[in-house]
Amino acid sequence: xxxxxxxSISKSFDNNKNFAVNDITLKILDKEFLVILGESxxxxxxxxxxxxxxxxxxxxxxxxxxxxxxxxxxxxxxxVSMVFQSYALFPNMTVFDNIAFPLVASESNKLDVDTEVKRxxxxxxxxxxxxxxxxxxxxxEQQRVGLGRAIIKQPKVFLMDEPLSNLDxxxxxxxxxxIKKLHNKLQVTTVYVTHDQTEAMTMADRIxxxxxxxxxxxxxxxxxxxxxxxxxxxxxxxxxxxNLIKVQADNNILTVGSQKIAFSNSASGSIVMGxxxxxxxxxxxxxxxxxxxxxxxxxxxxxxxxxxxxxxLIKIKVSDTTGxxxxxxxxxxxxxxxxxxxxxxxxxxx
Amino acid sequence: MSQFxxxxxxxxxxxxxxxxxxxxxxxISIMIEEGFRVDIGPLFSGRGASFIGEFFxxxxxxxxSTIEYVxxxxxxxxxxxxxxxxxxxxxxxxxxxxxxxxxxxxxALYNFRGKPFITYSLLAxxxxxxxxxxxxxxxxxxxxGLFDTYRGMAIxxxxxxxxVLTLMMRGFFKDIPKEIYEAAFIxxxxxxxxxxxxxxxxxxxxxxxxxxxxxVGTWNEFFYALFLTGxxxxxxxxxVWSGFSESIxxxxxxxxxxxxxxxxxxxxxxxxxxxxxxxxxARGLTLGAAK
Numbered sequence: 001x002x003x004x005x006x007x008s009i010s011k012s013f014d015n016n017k018n019f020a021v022n023d024i025t026l027k028i029l030d031k032e033f034l035v036i037l038g039e040s041x042x043x044x045x046x047x048x049x050x051x052x053x054x055x056x057x058x059x060x061x062x063x064x065x066x067x068x069x070x071x072x073x074x075x076x077x078x079x080v081s082m083v084f085q086s087y088a089l090f091p092n093m094t095v096f097d098n099i100a101f102p103l104v105a106s107e108s109n110k111l112d113v114d115t116e117v118k119r120x121x122x123x124x125x126x127x128x129x130x131x132x133x134x135x136x137x138x139x140x141e142q143q144r145v146g147l148g149r150a151i152i153k154q155p156k157v158f159l160m161d162e163p164l165s166n167l168d169x170x171x172x173x174x175x176x177x178x179i180k181k182l183h184n185k186l187q188v189t190t191v192y193v194t195h196d197q198t199e200a201m202t203m204a205d206r207i208x209x210x211x212x213x214x215x216x217x218x219x220x221x222x223x224x225x226x227x228x229x230x231x232x233x234x235x236x237x238x239x240x241x242x243n244l245i246k247v248q249a250d251n252n253i254l255t256v257g258s259q260k261i262a263f264s265n266s267a268s269g270s271i272v273m274g275x276x277x278x279x280x281x282x283x284x285x286x287x288x289x290x291x292x293x294x295x296x297x298x299x300x301x302x303x304x305x306x307x308x309x310x311x312x313l314i315k316i317k318v319s320d321t322t323g324x325x326x327x328x329x330x331x332x333x334x335x336x337x338x339x340x341x342x343x344x345x346x347x348x349x350x
Numbered sequence: 351m352s353q354f355x356x357x358x359x360x361x362x363x364x365x366x367x368x369x370x371x372x373x374x375x376x377x378i379s380i381m382i383e384e385g386f387r388v389d390i391g392p393l394f395s396g397r398g399a400s401f402i403g404e405f406f407x408x409x410x411x412x413x414x415s416t417i418e419y420v421x422x423x424x425x426x427x428x429x430x431x432x433x434x435x436x437x438x439x440x441x442x443x444x445x446x447x448x449x450x451x452x453x454x455x456x457x458a459l460y461n462f463r464g465k466p467f468i469t470y471s472l473l474a475x476x477x478x479x480x481x482x483x484x485x486x487x488x489x490x491x492x493x494x495g496l497f498d499t500y501r502g503m504a505i506x507x508x509x510x511x512x513x514v515l516t517l518m519m520r521g522f523f524k525d526i527p528k529e530i531y532e533a534a535f536i537x538x539x540x541x542x543x544x545x546x547x548x549x550x551x552x553x554x555x556x557x558x559x560x561x562x563x564x565x566v567g568t569w570n571e572f573f574y575a576l577f578l579t580g581x582x583x584x585x586x587x588x589x590v591w592s593g594f595s596e597s598i599x600x601x602x603x604x605x606x607x608x609x610x611x612x613x614x615x616x617x618x619x620x621x622x623x624x625x626x627x628x629x630x631x632a633r634g635l636t637l638g639a640a641k
Contacts, residue, residue, distance in 0.1 A: 054532055075535045082536045088529035092551040105547070106538030153538065 022213035038210035081150035089134040102153035257310025274340035287331035385611035388415040418611035431589040439568035442507035450515030458523035498580030522556030559630035
């Protein structure tokens with residue numbers, strides 16, 4: 001039962017010249033699975049480490065667990081657990097000792113170590129590995145041990161720092177489901193850091209998107225997918241991501257090169273039009289825009305047509321490309337409600 | 351062509367290494383050789399070398415013999431010197447490790463005011479000339495009654511061993527990935543628990559290397575031993591220089607064959623220890639700078 005509240009938190013590693021985390025205010029709800037999504041260098045790991053207490057905020061700012069200020073509380077007394085990208089298992093200890101570590105190491109523990117380790121290891125399906133050393137395990141098994149070590153002490157908060165980034169694709173998908181299942185079962189407030197938008201979309205209750213140390217959007221996966229607050233968010237989410245097309249706006253008319261789309265809006269001058277590849281359909285003729293087929297990408301279940309419209313390359317997601325070949329003239333259509341407009345600086349227009 | 355060039359530079363490198371090692375091994379080889387020689391001339395003193403007809407019979411002169419080793423170990427006070435050295439070096443290294451390991455842990459993991467000063471002070475201790483501190487030690491030891499005592503010698507060698515243990519262990523502790531420490535602290539472990547159960551087991555080979563390095567350094571140390579030990583605590587390094595006799599107190603004329611045998615015996619433990627940890631020794635000597 002813990003909510004986390006960050007109140008104007010900043011972190012600089014070079015005497016306030018650059019800020020890895022720049023004045024972030026964020027409320028993480030009780031039992032929530034919040035994913036912090038950002039590219040490398042966006043400050044997402046620093047933010048997580050600030051919550052853990054492994055870093056101290058540079059400027060005045062508070063981190064509250066429920067209503068308790070964590071300022072003077074060292075990491076070991078914050079009652080959080082952390083899962084690391086590098087697993088960070090103790091190489092000199094067996095799997096059993098690794099999982100039991102939080103119980104054995106803290107004086108205040110009242111749980112029975114043997115019973116708890118058995119329970120956790122069967123939950124994570126690693127009960128056969130208990131006598132092994134971490135170096136003899138696969139990456140996926142090692143991270144299961146890491147998860148076991150994190151959940152055994154029943155913390156108030158789980159912090160996960162790109163836990164799946166070192167695993168191959170199949171394992172990643174498997175453990176993704178597993179972590180989500182664990183969260184549903186344990187109902188512990190979780191902050192999960194990743195650069196992988198698929199992880200963010202599939203696991204999150206809410207996503208916070210971080211760029212250059214600032215939060216540019218917080219919302220449910222649906223909200224972020226449907227209404228990106230910034231063109232960089234639009235580019236980050238979805239596969240393939242949203243098409244961003246330079247257009248001229250004037251009097252409720254958007255102009256792409258020489259082609260015009262009627263769309264009621266208040267903008268004028270140079271702006272950016274966003275359109276999701278899956279919201280575009282190919283029509284015989286009389287579509288809203290037309291262009292030339294440049295190349296195809298095959299995704300298995302679907303195909304991407306790359307269409308050149310007056311110097312702009314647009315991706316269209318379709319299930320079938322029969323009868324279309326490179327060089328063909330193609331007309332495309334879409335609902336104008338699916339259009340999203342952005343200022344040239346990236347901010348979305350409302 | 352390039353293969354030829356590559357081979358050539360390799361030969362040159364080997365030749366240089368060979369020359370360097372010969373330069374180092376030359377005096378040692380002389381010592382070892384001299385230790386195995388005995389001058390049996392004095393047995394025939396007064397009679398001179400024997401001749402039968404015009405042929406030299408070889409009763410006098412130099413012979414190969416292990417007699418000096420037997421004498422050193424069986425008859426004379428040499429074992430006592432070895433024991434003194436083991437006691438002094440061992441206790442000094444033990445105390446240095448007890449103090450230096452926690453200090454190294456703190457220096458490796460935490461930032462605090464005065465940390466650079468402490469680090470450089472430790473480094474400065476390594477560079478101080480023994481002459482600078484010998485006289486103060488001499489005076490203080492005289493007053494405190496520490497002259498020629500095991501305690502006194504163990505303390506004086508802390509000057510060498512504490513910086514070695516601390517700086518080397520700091521390097522080994524820093525070699526352990528940061529996340530391992532963080533995982534341990536977040537799990538709720540205290541500083542001393544992390545040191546005892548996580549850091550020290552992982553840095554154990556490093557601790558062995560640092561301890562051996564300090565032990566061998568103390569074993570070989572001569573200057574402080576020369577001035578601060580007496581008939582009770584005389585160490586093997588001093589004994590090899592000043593000679594040893596039937597008892598540690600007695601004085602006798604220097605016999606070079608005997609000293610060379612003693613010297614050869616004295617380097618054996620040092621060489622064995624160094625070989626045992628040589629893999630970690632090179633890394634430890636860079637104080638954690640190289641990985």
